Amino acid sequence: MTSPVRLALLGCGTVGQEVVRLLHEQGTDLAARIGAPLEIAGIAVRRLGRDRGDLPIDPTLFTTDALGLIKRDDVDVVIEVVGGIEPARSWLVEALRAGKSVVTANKALLAEDGVALHDAAAEGGGDLYYEASVAGAIPLLRPLRESLHGDRINRVTGIVNGTTNFILSAMDATGAGFAEALEEATELGYAEADPTADVEGFDAAAKAAILASLAFHTRVGAADVHREGITEVTAADVASAQAMGCTIKLLCIAARGVDPAGRETVSVRVHPAMIPRSHPLASVGDAFNAVFVEADAAGELMFYGRGAGGAPTASAVLGDVVAVARNRLAGVRAASESAYADLAVRPMGEALTRYHVSLDVADRPGVLAAVAGVFARHDVSIATVRQGSAGGSPGRDGDAELVIVTHVAPDAALAATVGELRGLDIVRSVTSVLRVEGGV
Amino acid sequence: MTSPVRLALLGCGTVGQEVVRLLHEQGTDLAARIGAPLEIAGIAVRRLGRDRGDLPIDPTLFTTDALGLIKRDDVDVVIEVVGGIEPARSWLVEALRAGKSVVTANKALLAEDGVALHDAAAEGGGDLYYEASVAGAIPLLRPLRESLHGDRINRVTGIVNGTTNFILSAMDATGAGFAEALEEATELGYAEADPTADVEGFDAAAKAAILASLAFHTRVGAADVHREGITEVTAADVASAQAMGCTIKLLCIAARGVDPAGRETVSVRVHPAMIPRSHPLASVGDAFNAVFVEADAAGELMFYGRGAGGAPTASAVLGDVVAVARNRLAGVRAASESAYADLAVRPMGEALTRYHVSLDVADRPGVLAAVAGVFARHDVSIATVRQGSAGGSPGRDGDAELVIVTHVAPDAALAATVGELRGLDIVRSVTSVLRVEGGV
Numbered sequence: 039m040t041s042p043v044r045l046a047l048l049g050c051g052t053v054g055q056e057v058v059r060l061l062h063e064q065g066t067d068l069a070a071r072i073g074a075p076l077e078i079a080g081i082a083v084r085r086l087g088r089d090r091g092d093l094p095i096d097p098t099l100f101t102t103d104a105l106g107l108i109k110r111d112d113v114d115v116v117i118e119v120v121g122g123i124e125p126a127r128s129w130l131v132e133a134l135r136a137g138k139s140v141v142t143a144n145k146a147l148l149a150e151d152g153v154a155l156h157d158a159a160a161e162g163g164g165d166l167y168y169e170a171s172v173a174g175a176i177p178l179l180r181p182l183r184e185s186l187h188g189d190r191i192n193r194v195t196g197i198v199n200g201t202t203n204f205i206l207s208a209m210d211a212t213g214a215g216f217a218e219a220l221e222e223a224t225e226l227g228y229a230e231a232d233p234t235a236d237v238e239g240f241d242a243a244a245k246a247a248i249l250a251s252l253a254f255h256t257r258v259g260a261a262d263v264h265r266e267g268i269t270e271v272t273a274a275d276v277a278s279a280q281a282m283g284c285t286i287k288l289l290c291i292a293a294r295g296v297d298p299a300g301r302e303t304v305s306v307r308v309h310p311a312m313i314p315r316s317h318p319l320a321s322v323g324d325a326f327n328a329v330f331v332e333a334d335a336a337g338e339l340m341f342y343g344r345g346a347g348g349a350p351t352a353s354a355v356l357g358d359v360v361a362v363a364r365n366r367l368a369g370v371r372a373a374s375e376s377a378y379a380d381l382a383v384r385p386m387g388e389a390l391t392r393y394h395v396s397l398d399v400a401d402r403p404g405v406l407a408a409v410a411g412v413f414a415r416h417d418v419s420i421a422t423v424r425q426g427s428a429g430g431s432p433g434r435d436g437d438a439e440l441v442i443v444t445h446v447a448p449d450a451a452l453a454a455t456v457g458e459l460r461g462l463d464i465v466r467s468v469t470s471v472l473r474v475e476g477g478v
Numbered sequence: 479m480t481s482p483v484r485l486a487l488l489g490c491g492t493v494g495q496e497v498v499r500l501l502h503e504q505g506t507d508l509a510a511r512i513g514a515p516l517e518i519a520g521i522a523v524r525r526l527g528r529d530r531g532d533l534p535i536d537p538t539l540f541t542t543d544a545l546g547l548i549k550r551d552d553v554d555v556v557i558e559v560v561g562g563i564e565p566a567r568s569w570l571v572e573a574l575r576a577g578k579s580v581v582t583a584n585k586a587l588l589a590e591d592g593v594a595l596h597d598a599a600a601e602g603g604g605d606l607y608y609e610a611s612v613a614g615a616i617p618l619l620r621p622l623r624e625s626l627h628g629d630r631i632n633r634v635t636g637i638v639n640g641t642t643n644f645i646l647s648a649m650d651a652t653g654a655g656f657a658e659a660l661e662e663a664t665e666l667g668y669a670e671a672d673p674t675a676d677v678e679g680f681d682a683a684a685k686a687a688i689l690a691s692l693a694f695h696t697r698v699g700a701a702d703v704h705r706e707g708i709t710e711v712t713a714a715d716v717a718s719a720q721a722m723g724c725t726i727k728l729l730c731i732a733a734r735g736v737d738p739a740g741r742e743t744v745s746v747r748v749h750p751a752m753i754p755r756s757h758p759l760a761s762v763g764d765a766f767n768a769v770f771v772e773a774d775a776a777g778e779l780m781f782y783g784r785g786a787g788g789a790p791t792a793s794a795v796l797g798d799v800v801a802v803a804r805n806r807l808a809g810v811r812a813a814s815e816s817a818y819a820d821l822a823v824r825p826m827g828e829a830l831t832r833y834h835v836s837l838d839v840a841d842r843p844g845v846l847a848a849v850a851g852v853f854a855r856h857d858v859s860i861a862t863v864r865q866g867s868a869g870g871s872p873g874r875d876g877d878a879e880l881v882i883v884t885h886v887a888p889d890a891a892l893a894a895t896v897g898e899l900r901g902l903d904i905v906r907s908v909t910s911v912l913r914v915e916g917g918v
Contacts, residue, residue: 060775064630070818071627071695169625175776177617177625185609185617187511188796190504255511318782321761335500335793336615336783342758343779353775356628370810378510 040074043363046113047081048104048129049120053143053170054081055093056352057117062094068356072363080107108133115362117355118142119170123150134158134166139362141355143170149244149260152251156375165365165372167358172245173198173327175350176343177357182252182331183373190334191253193293195475198245200325200345201236202268202288204228206276206310207323210285215273228325238267242290242308249329250292250306255379258292258306264386266309275310278396278441278470284312285320289475295384303384312394313476320476387450392421394443395456396470401438405464409440412462416455419445437466443474480514483803486553487521488544488569489560493583493610494521495533496792497557502534508796512803520547548573555802557795558582559610563590574598574606579802581795583610589684589700592691596815605805605812607798612685613638613767615790616783617797622692622771623813630774631693634732635915638685640765640785641676642708642728644668646716646750647763650725655713668765678707682730682748689769690732690746695819698732698746704826706749715750718836718881718910724752725760729915735824743824752834753916760916827890832861834883835896836910841878845904849880852902856895859885877906883914 045061047054061068061076069075078095082104101107108116108129116133118140120126126147130140135158142148148155148171159166169179173196182191197203201223208219220237223229235241243263250258268288279286292306313320318340322328327345332338344350365372399405406423413420424441444452459465485501487494501508501516509515518535522544541547548556548569556573558580560566566587570580575598582588588595588611599606609619613636622631637643641663648659660677663669675681683703690698708728719726732746753760758780762768767785772778784790805812839845846863853860864881884892899905 056775060628064628064774067630067695067819068628071816175629175773176779177621180620180625181617184801185620185797186793187800188500188504188508188798189615189793190507255507318761321758333615333793334504335496335789335796337787337790339616339781339783341779341781344777349775350777353626353629353773356775357625358628360627361624364813368810370808373804376511379507 040367042075042077043072043366044077044079044112044114045359046079046107046110046116048116048118050081050083050090051119052348053119053351053355055090056348057119057355058093058095060352060356068360071360073367074363076359076363079110079113082107104129105132108138109136113138114366115139115141115359117359118144119355120144121146123147127151127154130155131158134162134164137162137164139164139366141167141358141362143168143351143355145171145241145244145248149247152248152259153257160374163371165362167362167372168248169358170351170354172248173329173341174343174345174347175353176327176329176341176345178329178341179252181341182249186331186333186336189336191331192334193291193332194249194253194329195319196249196290196327196329197287197319197322198290198327198329198345199236199242199288200327201229201233202242203322203327204325205237206268206271206286206288209271209273209276210280213273213276216269216271237269239265239288239308242288246290246292246306246308249290250304251377253292253331254294254304254381255376256304256381257377258304258383262306262383264307264309264389268310271310272470275470275472278394279312279472282312282394284314286310286312286472287319291475295390297382297384297388302381304381305384305386305389307386307389309473311473311475317476387448389449390446391449391452392444392446392474393452393456394441394470394472394474395459395468397440397442397459398437398466398469399440400464400466401436405438406440408462408464409442409459412458413442413444413455416451416458418447418451418455421445480807482515482517483512483806484517484519484552484554485799486519486547486550486556488556488558490521490523490530491559492788493559493791493795495530496788497559497795498533498535500792500796508800511800513807514803516799516803519550519553522547544569545572548578549576553578554806555579555581555799557799558584559795560584561586563587567591567594570595571598574602574604577602577604579604579806581607581798581802583608583791583795585611585681585684585688589687592688592699593697600814603811605802607802607812608688609798610791610794612688613769613781614783614785614787615793616767616769616781616785618769618781619692621781622689626771626773626776629776631771632734632774633772634689634693634769635759636689636730636767636769637727637759637762638730638767638769638785639676639682639728640767641669641673642682643762643767644765645677646708646711646726646728649711649713649716650720653713653716656709656711677709679705679728679748682728686730686732686746686748689730690744691817693732693771694734694744694821695816696744696821697817698744698823702746702823704747704749704829708750711750712910715910715912718834719752719912722752722834724754726750726752726912727759731915735830737822737824737828742821744821745824745826745829747826747829749913751913751915757916827888829889830886831889831892832884832886832914833892833896834881834910834912834914835899835908837880837882837899838877838906838909839880840904840906841876845878846880848902848904849882849899852898853882853884853895856891856898858887858891858895861885
């Protein structure tokens with residue numbers, strides 16, 4: 039048999055341990071698929087001697103010298119499951135420049151400085167694969183990178199963060215507030231001790247940048263993504279959504295557009311939004327992920343599965359390892375980054391969105407006219423108005439509720455409208471403001 | 479710029495015309511993605527001068543001499559969208575042997591004689607791609623062929639025929655019988671004038687063979703697939719399913735197993751089955767397709783989208799064209815067929831299934847015991863029994879309804895049980911027999 043393809047594994051946490059386990063259990067199959075066995079040359083960890091259960095691996099393979107391991111001549115492929123920007127970036131740039139192939143699950147690094155990695159890969163001539171960086175086990179990047187290359191993708195809408203989806207699903211199911219649902223998620227292991235990266239949308243924004251880059255053949259970085267988390271979503275928002283036949287999801291949305299000068303643009307954003315229960319993404323519950331793609335010829339596609347966890351992420355990592363190992367044996371390289379389109383990133387204020395606004399207003403004649411006047415002044419067209427009573431029966435001096443859903447308008451105009459409504463005399467309070475997606 | 483990659487298009491029906499249109503509209507993008515322009519060298523059709531609308535193509539490119547076109551030295555890639563076994567097989571074998579790359583949507587040919595094509599591709603050194611052959615625009619084969627190669631797939635369950643899904647969805651929504659729903663499908667263009675290939679399950683069986691081959695790294699042909707169509711699904715079956723909180727879908731199921739001798743096997747089947755409404759496949763309506771994949775590490779994945787139609791199929795074809803064109807420019811070849819596992823195909827009688835059986839029985843003491851005895855004699859364990867009245871209030875000499883759902887058992891034992899029930903004195907009629915999938 040051909041001599042083995044040798045792997046350096048950087049990191050041995052939940053994902054790394056699953057990678058080791060799968061390599062052990064499925065070694066024969068993987069070798070048959072590749073045409074050569076895979077062999078672990080070394081595993082770089084922060085501390086030796088830590089308990090890693092009954093991992094089926096020779097303990098002498100562990101080392102704390104990651105850079106030394108990467109530089110070894112007998113290492114062909116570097117697998118990085120450490121996360122974070124540094125030292126991961128230096129390690130991977132070093133590996134790629136030396137001509138090694140890299141498989142990484144590091145969404146933060148790819149979104150922050152993907153250019154450094156792509157450039158190093160081009161210089162060294164190895165492959166850079168990162169299927170596990172977005173939506174875990176769901177085969178998503180390869181379809182975007184390859185299958186849909188004969189088509190024109192117009193929009194990608196995804197639920198790409200399992201923690202926030204678990205929290206929002208719980209709020210929807212039980213009526214709980216954000217804090218309570220977060221507590222439950224933490225207890226069940228769906229949220230980390232410091233949940234900031236998830237609940238503030240940083241994780242989803244990094245994935246959005248990667249998806250947008252691939253879908254639109256352009257470079258989008260984390261800084262290009264408008265980001266809002268779910269910490270301000272209230273039980274009242276959830277109830278408002280339910281009253282509209284909707285549910286609230288943290289969506290990442292990447293969409294093509296044309297700016298006033300006629301140039302093609304891309305807008306990329308992460309924020310909570312109401313979507314109708316009939317939308318395919320609405321039934322994506324718990325910690326599952328799903329990505330909805332709209333393309334010119336293909337129409338609507340959806341990819342669904344587990345977005346996180348040791349085994350699902352390791353499945354995606356190993357799929358990439360098989361591909362890059364095959365490429366090395368064949369002496370070839372996958373197509374490199376496709377960023378020819380070089381689209382301008384449109385600022386959030388110019389993105390076209392729709393708002394759902396609930397107002398607690400004075401219940402007296404002329405209120406609707408005054409409110410509608412504010413929308414009109416900002417050139418925002420109203421799609422529906424629902425009038426109800428807020429907290430008790432409406433009376434001459436009581437409160438009333440106005441629920442307004444707009445048509446599509448520039449986000450800045452919508453935000454300005456809400457700002458002006460807040461200052462209006464007759465508006466007691468703005469009880470809920472949510473963007474609306476998916477054709478309510 | 480690099481000299482063009484030249485294409486021979488075989489067939490110019492609905493899909494072929496969309497391929498021409500997309501090549502025209504997205505030519506600049508495709509060239510940027512590939513690194514060279516695509517150029518149509520010729521289009522083989524049965525009859526010249528037929529009206530093909532306002533197709534943006536030089537009419538002198540049409541020819542009736544397909545073989546002559548294929549053999550031309552200036553043709554690099556052959557796209558086949560003709561369908562059927564011959565002459566498509568001879569053409570593609572000729573093209574592949576001559577070292578050209580082939581992109582085909584021909585599921586019937588791949589399932590009937592995929593070996594001939596794979597062998598010819600290996601001989602000539604070109605690529606053989608066929609994403610469009612299963613589930614139209616849904617990127618499915620590439621994920622199976624590549625993304626999941628680091629994992630072990632255990633089961634693939636799919637809705638892969640849009641015509642039958644449209645018919646069954648209509649029966650479920652309106653209570654119509656098969657004939658009536660078929661008529662509607664024909665009127666709306668979802669069913670062909672001769673609907674045999676769809677409603678008898680031949681189309682789904684060909685796709686099942688292709689999916690099973692890729693998922694399990696083995697060779698499965700159309701003849702290995704157990705096939706039952708939907709022509710015998712009645713309004714009563716649909717009502718029975720609804721009473722159980724289920725819906726009926728034509729499923730293709732490919733599953734790993736182990737035979738009594740301990741050898742790994744694969745069983746592949748196409749038949750209508752009840753699935754619970756909570757199953758992700760249950761909400762796949764109209765002519766949409768979806769494929770549900772269960773893998774060791776990845777867990778549950780689902781792929782959803784349009785399974786047929788000119789534009790969606792053309793999207794998949796062009797995605798393949800971009801890939802093979804890139805490979806040709808790089809002087810490389812994609813990984814060839816992976817069939818190392820060489821699993822035995824298990825006969826349907828040994829496949830493990832569950833049955834839902836509705837019986838119209840005499841309403842008198844001892845009936846349930848007698849019926850249960852038949853199941854016991856065949857070693858079939860009963861999961862649930864529901865007793866109701868069939869067509870009127872139950873009385874001493876009236877009829878009663880028994881609805882029985884079994885646990886998993888070999889299909890042959892289940893079929894034999896039903897056969898014996900039909901002969902039983904106290905059984906007036908067996909009103910519905912359906913397999914049950916998806917954990918009812």
